[in-house]
Amino acid sequence: MRIALEPRGPGERGNPVLYGLAGLALGFLISMLLGVFTPVGVAGVARAIFINLSRPRFWLFSLPYFVPITASAAGLALAYRAGFITIGSEGQVILGAVVAYGLLFYVLSSQPPLLAVAAALAAAILAGAAYSLLVGVLRVYLGANETLVSLMLNYIAIAIVNYLVAGPWQAGAFTRTEPLPPRMWISIPVAVVITIVFTIVLELLYMYTRLGVAADSVSRARKAAETYGVDPGRTILLVSILAGAAAGLGGGLYMVSEQHQLLSLGKQGLGYGYMGILVAWLAGLRPAATIAAGFLTTLLYSMFITLQLEGVPASFVLVFEAVIVLSVLAFTSLSRYRVVVRNG
Amino acid sequence: MVNTAALLAQGAPEAGVLALGALGELVLERAGLINLGLEGMLYLGSAVAAYVAVSTGSLAAGFAAAAAAGALMAVIYLLLVIGLKADQAVTGLALVFLGIGLGDAVGVATQGAPAPMLSGASRDALLTLVLVALPVLLHVFLYRSWMGYALRGLGEDEKAARMLGVNVTALRVAAALLAGMAAGAAGALFLAGPSGGRWSAGRAIGWGWLSLGTVILGYWHPLGIAVAAYLLGVLYAARPLLEGLGIHPALAEATPYIVVVIALTIISWVYERAGVRPPAAVWRR
Numbered sequence A: 001m002r003i004a005l006e007p008r009g010p011g012e013r014g015n016p017v018l019y020g021l022a023g024l025a026l027g028f029l030i031s032m033l034l035g036v037f038t039p040v041g042v043a044g045v046a047r048a049i050f051i052n053l054s055r056p057r058f059w060l061f062s063l064p065y066f067v068p069i070t071a072s073a074a075g076l077a078l079a080y081r082a083g084f085i086t087i088g089s090e091g092q093v094i095l096g097a098v099v100a101y102g103l104l105f106y107v108l109s110s111q112p113p114l115l116a117v118a119a120a121l122a123a124a125i126l127a128g129a130a131y132s133l134l135v136g137v138l139r140v141y142l143g144a145n146e147t148l149v150s151l152m153l154n155y156i157a158i159a160i161v162n163y164l165v166a167g168p169w170q171a172g173a174f175t176r177t178e179p180l181p182p183r184m185w186i187s188i189p190v191a192v193v194i195t196i197v198f199t200i201v202l203e204l205l206y207m208y209t210r211l212g213v214a215a216d217s218v219s220r221a222r223k224a225a226e227t228y229g230v231d232p233g234r235t236i237l238l239v240s241i242l243a244g245a246a247a248g249l250g251g252g253l254y255m256v257s258e259q260h261q262l263l264s265l266g267k268q269g270l271g272y273g274y275m276g277i278l279v280a281w282l283a284g285l286r287p288a289a290t291i292a293a294g295f296l297t298t299l300l301y302s303m304f305i306t307l308q309l310e311g312v313p314a315s316f317v318l319v320f321e322a323v324i325v326l327s328v329l330a331f332t333s334l335s336r337y338r339v340v341v342r343n344g
Numbered sequence B: 001m002v003n004t005a006a007l008l009a010q011g012a013p014e015a016g017v018l019a020l021g022a023l024g025e026l027v028l029e030r031a032g033l034i035n036l037g038l039e040g041m042l043y044l045g046s047a048v049a050a051y052v053a054v055s056t057g058s059l060a061a062g063f064a065a066a067a068a069a070g071a072l073m074a075v076i077y078l079l080l081v082i083g084l085k086a087d088q089a090v091t092g093l094a095l096v097f098l099g100i101g102l103g104d105a106v107g108v109a110t111q112g113a114p115a116p117m118l119s120g121a122s123r124d125a126l127l128t129l130v131l132v133a134l135p136v137l138l139h140v141f142l143y144r145s146w147m148g149y150a151l152r153g154l155g156e157d158e159k160a161a162r163m164l165g166v167n168v169t170a171l172r173v174a175a176a177l178l179a180g181m182a183a184g185a186a187g188a189l190f191l192a193g194p195s196g197g198r199w200s201a202g203r204a205i206g207w208g209w210l211s212l213g214t215v216i217l218g219y220w221h222p223l224g225i226a227v228a229a230y231l232l233g234v235l236y237a238a239r240p241l242l243e244g245l246g247i248h249p250a251l252a253e254a255t256p257y258i259v260v261v262i263a264l265t266i267i268s269w270v271y272e273r274a275g276v277r278p279p280a281a282v283w284r285r
Helices: A018-039 A043-053 A054-061 A063-081 A087-107 A113-142 A146-166 A186-209 A209-220 A222-228 A232-259 A272-282 A289-309 A316-334 B006-008 B014-032 B036-054 B059-083 B090-112 B120-144 B146-156 B158-163 B168-191 B207-217 B221-235 B239-244 B249-274
Strands: A002-007 A336-341
Touching: A002 A043, A002 B221, A018 A043, A018 A316, A043 A054, A043 A146, A043 A289, A054 A063, A054 A289, A063 A087, A063 A186, A063 A232, A063 A272, A063 A289, A087 A113, A087 A146, A087 A232, A087 B120, A113 B249, A146 B207, A146 B249, A186 A209, A186 A289, A209 A222, A209 A232, A209 A289, A209 A316, A222 A272, A222 B207, A232 A272, A272 A289, A272 A316, A272 B059, A272 B090, A316 A336, A316 B059, A316 B090, B006 B014, B006 B221, B014 B036, B014 B120, B014 B146, B014 B168, B014 B207, B014 B221, B036 B059, B036 B090, B036 B168, B036 B207, B059 B090, B059 B168, B120 B146, B120 B168, B120 B221, B146 B158, B146 B168, B168 B207, B207 B221, B207 B249, B221 B239, B221 B249
Parallel strands: none
Antiparallel strands: A002 A336
């Protein structure tokens, strides 16, 4: 007897949302069972998860992370479609935040707030786009692998921040800068709306312009792309700009809506760009779907902070997140296949 | 004056960690799969090695346990990627979180406690094994044996390999398990070498990503990986020198990464013209 997975036809596929929810439920269940290894036990973890999911306040906590994670993911979705496997959103988010902060604090501090913030966000978009275009240019013209180059640029962006907060921009004894004046802040819901609008713009670009066809064809159907007159190099440069612009915007928005100051990043960075990679794939590389996938992931991400308050060790929260993501992934894959048992 | 010989020797332990993880990942990528979870496996490996080495007093037991932990993570990877045909990228990224979370949960028990360290002759022997013997053996295997041809064929064109009678699933399962064990053992090597025998939360972060990058910088070739790992190790060891020249520590930290971008650009330009290409199933161009 052999068990095999066979792809279902387009009409026979299970509803991915239902399968996803089943995966989510199983993931939470396994997490609670894993609670037996924590000091608070299975009941403690179950209680903590219930408290976190049942309080609206908790849902709101996740919104600040939604902004950089979803913005990165929407841009990455297009890049991955074109076979441009960048992991540079992390660095672009960071650079967007740095540029927005620098402009608002040192250059535009006496300008009208609305104008200043708009200019800073535009600059963050440009900075992210330029940083990402660098990767695109190296890939297209010199054949350098974008994954490694973008990873290296992430570390360079982290080093820039660590240098600024311990050097020219340092304020006081700690490695951080002065916070932005409150009149330069924007509220988190506004940042979320801007993110969603930008994500939808990317989705429309994908759906209704040549870019969508170009991105899909250069990686998966090179011959069709050539027949259609698509230039692979130009397509990759374009998606690299869009991915960087999205991540830069996410970083700029995160700075003006949540963080308000630069802090030392240590070795790790912020991590939002890396979460964005996960969200882009979970969303099936559709920009619009990153809104839902981003919301789910940020809920899990903010659980990281709130579950710790309920006495669950941070390490286990990370394990729970991984288990939930893997479980959702397993179930959504199953929606596309049927399990077949063969004899002989 | 800079002691060149000392600098060249100093980079070896770091290079060993990067090379060991990268050689395993190379086998997997040549078989047409990619595991982004290397970071999590290496991190878990370092924590498990610390826990076992401290509680048993044997570093060898630590290495074995770390390799087993890596293999266990590889089993999860295989269940999802081959068993359920789930996306490799998401699976790998989730394994990063899983490995770091599990690693912290295991490692907390030994935080700061000294594990037996590699020293003297055993250290030199192990590093020679990882940086010289293993790459050469892997080169012979990949380019001079039937199994190696089959494995590389799998990374170029799965359908063609299947037609030629290659057992695709068996070969990929073996490759993934091997890669997992190598990643876990690389974590143990990190503990015994660069980390000075002490585990602390977050210390092994980033080494898995760098190891994944070593595969690319070595251009998917065992000997290339050994050279690339060594270059990265020496760059890492050279950072204090830059600080000595008056460069801000935070900027000195960035120098290895800048050098890697430049090195990769030159290497890719040369290799693409020489016809050296990454495995097509993983890196479509």
